[in-house]
Amino acid sequence: MKKSLLAVAAGVLMAAGAHADSQYKILVLAMPSKYHYEYIPLARESLERLGKLHAFEMTYTNKPEAFDGDLKQYAAVMFLNTPPEELNEARRRKFEAYMQGGGNAMLVHRSLIIPPNTWPWYEKLIGRRTGNHPMLQTGVVDVADKNFPAAFGLPDHWIWSDEFYVFDNPYQIRINTVLNVDETSYDPTKIWPGQVAHGMGKDHPLSWYHYVDKGRVFVTALGHDGNMYRDPQYLSHLMGGIYWTATGKGIRP
Incomplete structure (x- = not known):
């Protein structure tokens, strides 16, 4: 009898130890676009697994109505391959107020593309204006900042296949580059007929971070193909971005 009671007590303690209170909560807006839709279920599954592993909560949605609620409950808002112009004027103002109040943002791949002058504040949030991009190719991505969490799980030189977006800087915003692509490792001019x-050149960032208003912003241009959301190194890159964006921690001196 005593052994049975001890076994039950041990089981209760183990279950309690296995449960971890959530450290923070993030909102992930994953809306489909013409070329980006198959990633949605794959990304959700992988991000939910990261949430369980790293003890954070996540609201994952493809509905912009999520911005009608209380954004202050979220440590960070992630635009995951989401066309930002899909937000109406009221939701744009709501997101701006969230950032001005100390909110934080993480922007991934397709979320970096917005028609010029559609939402200038958002272009400044990105830190760069996205132009066109060559065809998806394999290239060499170099870690520019080994001390930033989104680079911790990556090799110094990473073979990666993606759409290597081209950027300019009309607002003269300073960014802190995390990943850079070596243009000698692919053909930057390889594009569709008529384009x-x-x-x-040598300075071609693919991932960076900076600060806007009172908030933190992490940006990665990587993530075109749905299968990438099953790649351990890419997920490590995303998790490092989530961790810093939500908490402000992890940068090594």
């Missing part, structure tokens, strides 16, 4: 593409 013209140019590279950016």
Whole structure:
């Protein structure tokens, strides 16, 4: 009898130890676009697994109505391959107020594309204006900042296949580059008939962070293909971005 009671007590303690209180909560807006929709269920599954592993809560949605609620409950808001112009004027103002009040944002791949002058505040949030991009190719991504959490799980030189977006900086915003792509490792001019593409040269960032208003902003241009959301290194990159964006911690001196 005593052994049975001890076994039950031990089981209760183990279950209690296995449960971890959530450290923070994030909102992930994952809306489909013409070329980005198959990633949605794959990304959700992987992000939910990261949430369980790293003890954070996540609201994952493809409904912009999520911005009608209380954004202050979220440590960070992630635009995951979401066309930002899909937010109406009222929701844009709501998100701006969230950032001005100390909120934080994480912007992934397709979320970096918005028609020029559609929402200038958002372009400044990105830190760059996205132009066109060459065809998806395999290239070499170099870690520019080994001390930032989104680079911790990556090799110094990473073979990666993606759409290597081209950027300019009309607002002269300073960013802290985390990943850079080596343009000698692919063809920056390889594009569809009738279009013209140019590279950016030696300084071609793909991921960076900076600060806007009172908030933190992490940006990664990587993440075109749905299968990437099953890749351990890419998920490590995303998790490092989530961790810093939500908490402000992890940057090594």
